[in-house]
Amino acid sequence: MGNFVRDILTTLSYEPEPREVLHAEGEALSRLDQRLAGMVQGAGRSRTAISIRPADCSVWDGNPRDVPGLSVESCRSLIESIAQEDGNRIPVLVRHNPPEAEQPYQLLVGSRRRFAVDWLNHNGRPEIRLNAMIVDLSDEEAFRLADIENRERQDITELDRARSYQAAVDRFYNGVQSRMAEALNLSNSQLSRLLALAQMPDEVVEAFATREELRVRHSEVLTPLLRRPEQRERLIFAARAIGQDQQRRAATGERMIPAAAVLTRLKQAAQEGTPARNSETPLVLEEERVGRLRPVRDGLTLDLTVGRDTDLDRLLALVRSAVLEARARFAADDPRD
Structure with a gap:
């Protein structure tokens, strides 16, 4: 089985190719899924796959998917399809855990399928088992295989992928970015941009409405500003204020600040500087x-x-945030404190 998967690693392209959109188990098939499904159908499931319980496998920590972030809502169509077919038609990939481990297997590919079967087991379908293939792969090979699958998944955020790459550079490639880029069929510049996204401060991440909204193109703008100490300080100061505003909006059900507006405010904060006590603060709404x-x-x-079409609630929220930020800044600058 290891040879088959290694063949996948050498023959599958990393970049999406024009193809018909095929559907199975409630989602579009990745090319890895197509190969696995074809193997099971061609060779016979009894000879190529085993049936295990979701609890029989731990999730390998090298996979970029945010497993705790999986939910019934995000996996709804997959759950329904697996329930109808009495199991997952496309197997997950597992390898043996060390003898001392609590679970016999380690999940390499198929986090969503494992989640769906586990949910069904606890919600009226305890008889359904997780169909799996056992493979013998190194950590580096397992990382590349998971990366092939996850590049085609829309529910993997660019930030999650970037952070997995950041961890993988040292773990699998001895800190040599060029080796990793070659192994993943990426250019050095592509990998560098992803790693820059992974290094975004938490304050910047939290300034965006969701993790999905923070993209590589945003980090390309912000990274040069974060490299300069004075601009970095101003940018992070502004990011904290925006993040607090986003939390307030989320709690009250107001419309969140869009990514384009967040980026504009962060750029202005870094480039224009924190306003002095005798200078003005521009108020910017949707750029x-x-x-x-x-x-x-x-x-x-x-x-x-x-304006005639100005959203008054959002305008007032912007004013409130700016006033609170100014008060905090002036209090910090007050020599009497």
């Missing part, structure tokens, strides 16, 4: 300047341009 906040002797003064 358009709608006003300014200026310090005066006894406090702050506000100038606004309210």
Whole structure:
């Protein structure tokens, strides 16, 4: 079985190719899925696959998928399909765990299928088992195989993929990026951009409405600013304020700040600098300047341009956030404190 999977590693392209959209188990088939399904159908399941319980396998920590992030909602169509077919038609890939491990197997590929079968086992279908193939692969080969599958999955965020690459550089390639790029069929620049995304500070990540919204193209803009100490400090200061605003919006059900607006505000904070006590703060809503906040002797003064179609709730939330940020900044600068 190891030879078959190694053949997949050498013959499957990493980049998506034009092809018909095939569906099975409630989702589009990746090319890895097609190869695995074809093998099972051609050779006979009894000779190529085993049936195990989801609890029989631990999840390998080298897979970039955020397993705790899987949910019934995100796997709904897969759960329904597996229930109808009395099992997963496309097998998961596992390898033997060391003898001292609690579970006999380690899951390499198929986190969603394992989740779906486990959910069904606990919700009225205890008889369904997880169809699996046992393979003999090194950690580096297992990482490449999981990467092939996950590049075609829309529910793997660029951030999760980037962070898995960051961990893999040292773990599998002795810290040599060029070796990793060659193994994954990536250019050095592609890999460098992904690794830069992985290094985004937590404050920046939390400034975006969801992890999915933070993309490589955003880190390409922010990375040069984060490399300069003064700009980094200002950018992270602004990111904290935006993140707090996002949390408040999420708690109250308001519309979240879109990624484009977050990027604009972070750029402006880094490039324009933290406003001094005698300078103004521009107010930007969806990449358009709608006003300014200026310090005066006894406090702050506000100038606004309210258009006919301006979302008043969002405008007021922006003003509130800017005022709180200005108050905090002035308090930190006050020599009497």
